[in-house]
Amino acid sequence: MLLSLVSKRSLEVDSRDAYGFALRPQHVQRYHEYLSIYTEEETERGEKWKNFLDRLDHSPEPCSSEEEFQDTFPADDDGSESGEESAASGEGSRKEKHESELGDDEEVQQSEKCTSETADEVLKESELDKEAEVLEKDSKPVEDNNNNKEQLESKEESGSEEGSRNGKHESEFGSKEVQDPETVDEVSKESEPDKEAEYLRVKSLEKDSKPVEDDDNEQSESEKDKEKEHSEESGSDDEKQTQSVKQTVDHVDLQQGNETEKPVAEADKCHEKEQQHKKSRSVIEWADIRPCLGSIEDMMCTRVKNIMSMKNSRRSDHASSINKSLSSIGESEQDHDSETSVGRSDSIKEENDAQSSVTPKPFFPWYEELEVLVRLGVPKDLRGEVWQAFVGVKARRVDNYYHDLLDHITNFDESKEHDVQRKWKKQIEKDIPRTFPGHPALNENGRDSLRRILLAYACHNPSVGYCQAMNFFAGLLLLLMPEENAFWTLVGVIDEYFDGYYTEEMIESQVDQLVFEELMRERFPKLVNHLDYLGVQVAWISGPWFLSIFVNILPWECVLRMWDVLLFEGNRVVLFRTAFALMELYGPAIIATQDAGDAITSLQALASSTFDSSQLVLTACMGYLSTNEARLEELRVIHRPAVLEIVEERMQKGRVWKDKKGLASKLYSFKHEGSILLDEQNSTQKEDGENLEDGSNVDLELDSLPDLQEQAVWLKVELCRLLEEKRSAVLRAEELEIALMEMVKEDNRLELSARVEELEKEVRDLKQALSDKKEQETAMLQVLMKVEQDQKLTEDARVSAEQDAAAQKYAVHVLQEKNEKLAAQLAQMEKRVVTAETTLEATLQYESGQNKALSSPRFAPQETLKKKTGFLSFGLGWRERNKAKQPEETNDDSTSNATSEPKSPEESKSEDLLNPETKR
């Protein structure tokens, strides 16, 4: 019930939500946007629930007494009441407006209700509130009392101011009488010591008076007062009072007993320690839930009882299987496994049957209506108690069990402690400050409560012990209900709803992940394909979701609404459905991402900003109806063997957690069944692999066993334990064998992998060589081609040279022809010359003939003859010369000179052209 301690001032701080949980800075604005919607929804569901409970109460259903309901209900319906009251004083109403602005915290309104009589009072009150807050953080004991009346009176004594306020408190009843005709009956009954009616109201008053009470002396005084009141009250107990009140009184008696007996038992302890003890004791109190929830509680308790009887019958089956295994010692471990897993699934199916036989209409016609209401959310001020009703805490609770566990923890000799137990303790110590760090209600006392619950649970069920995540659950429950109630609720959730989830091997949790992944593939194939493509496994994301039951994953409004459904339904179906709803809402955004990191980051960011709780819860509950417990169980059976196999593989690390329930919880079941109270019992430990053998350190203090029946029970337990030991020894042997095999395999694998590597290297080398060869080849080819090209070039050159040569030959030929022509011409010319000579000779002969004929005219003709001989001698001289030269050179005369001149350059040229040819 620590939530009641969340003072209104802490709510003013922007960074926390209405529940006192830290908001991420980026969400503050959105949260405030949604705050008005939350308030609206809250009012709406407040009315709906009121109507529902009203009708439930008037129905012929067997439930708690009507009168009591009427007594208590107005106390539940704070809003309207305070509204009426505040109408009486302007100050009050103004203040209330302020309050509702701050967020409709129930407690705030309550505290106001008590004090809204006069303006002065209000002012004083708000001052006191502030003061209280400051002090609360330091040292306010977390007192959640049923004994409100007593406290009230003790406070009356503690100071005149308190007294006067109390007076006002009573006068407030008077005013109510006038204002509210409906409550007239109630008020008359309020004179009876009915604690329930005033429970909340006085709690707030108690809060106001805390600073004054904080003094140690005063507290012990008030405690004495309480004791005084006890006797008075138990005397004045009305017969009309219901079982719930009787239980409270039982509890009170027990406390008295504690307080008187403890000093004797622990006489050696110093006084201070004793006082501390008492102080802590005062925290641990059991409070029944308000009777108007009785019918719901009854229904759920029936469910719980059915499940328990189922388990009992299972246990007897178990016993018979133990007998079997006794006869056949050599039974292998795997057989055990399959046996247990099959047994488990069977029993769960039975549970389902049982559940369905409990829930349907014939017994509870309003079940469906309630279901709808739960899906719309449980009102804040009812939530703690409704949750207890859902979990069936009343049916689970065993008187004194929690106290015994705590005694056991505090008085335990540390040297006797097991390693495992010490480990849990250490882990719990580490985690306590890390549970909702900075939450205003989890002050030192709150954290003490948290520690006690966790330690007690570890003791209660050693097969789970302590698992991270439970700290958050216990913390959350503590914020909503008194410590012992929180303990029993936690027991219900972890032992039953999440059976096998938080055990050492977390088998069920892993199974659920496989199941979830399969269902995801079925429902969101595109999304899963995309995630596959990005290399993201669904379980990376959903694992933390499931394990933390969405605590710290979603905004608180969503977490609480989801828990409403979870606790109501009594199974984990809603986890799956919520996860589907989230995937449905945010799948499109994820498909748009292009790398694994972005996908996960965006999904986380989107989930943590899911402020629309109604959308989420309704999508989850309405959209995925085909995902039901039967289907899940079917899939779990399919996937479980795979997980078990992996777990077995891991077993070589030395831990054996075979049986799902620890011995202590078995004992608890025995106790619970037969209401047998064992005085003290040491919880037994599941052994570490190393000290598996020394099961003897499971020591039960048996001295105080009162009768044979208990001894029989104890012997049974002992038998179970021995069998477990034997089985774990067998397991261990098996496991070692597996380890050996594994090592052998490992060796082989190593060898093989080395071989493969070698081969790979070889292949690589060969490939390299091949490519080198190829390279060479191409190089060669290139060279070859070059050579060919050169060749072609030279060929061409040769051809052209040949052509040239031919041309030159032709030229030479032409020249020779010319030469011949010329020679012919020359010959002609010589012929002519010869003719000319003959002619000349003829002429000469003619001349000489004429000279002989002409003798008389000797002188004159002689002169002319001389002239003629001159010409002739020239002709003759030329002929002589020519005759001498002609054999060697024809060109010697003037005509041949003219033709030979142009011939000479042609000749030289042809000689030049012919030269290369000859050179080549």
Add this chain to the structure above:
Amino acid sequence: MGCAASLPGKNSGALNGLTSSENAAPADAKNLRVKLVLLGDSGVGKSCIVLQFVRGQFDATSKVTVGASFLSQTITLQDSTTVKFEIWDTAGQERYSALAPLYYRGAGVAVIVYDITSPESFKKAQYWVKELQKHGSPDIVMALVGNKADLHEKREVLSEDGMELAEKNGMFFIETSAKTADNINELFEEIGKRLPRPSQPS
């Protein structure tokens, strides 16, 4: 040409080492992407190291990690290579180690953290080294981190011990303080430098 022949061999390594096996975005030599997993005993400061690295914040009472949590951060190395770390911060309690394979499978980097004031956490670190050698990918880059170096007056694990363990197992070793941010960036930069670079296709 020789390069092409050696590609297949290197490729498998690069796939394991970088970019979480079947990634979508192409990893080139200048933009690396790597999945990093933080392992170690409860309360040694794994989440604090990540928060300091990613957001530059330190909160002495941070929340207990349930299952695992995810954050990512990109850094630029001196040679202007960018490395995007996809960091999985796992739960420290022993039993959650049953779920650890889910997260370290396919991781390119494993950072094993212990608390220098707690010999027990050092033992746990040794356990993780063994576990990863057995079940992690063969060319995973491993770092051993001794956190809470600011509490040196309470030191119970010598630096030498850490160094020795790291050397023996081919890891690199660094002592950090998430509180003072000492060596936090250095840790991740060093990891970045040691990442296998994807071989460039010619």
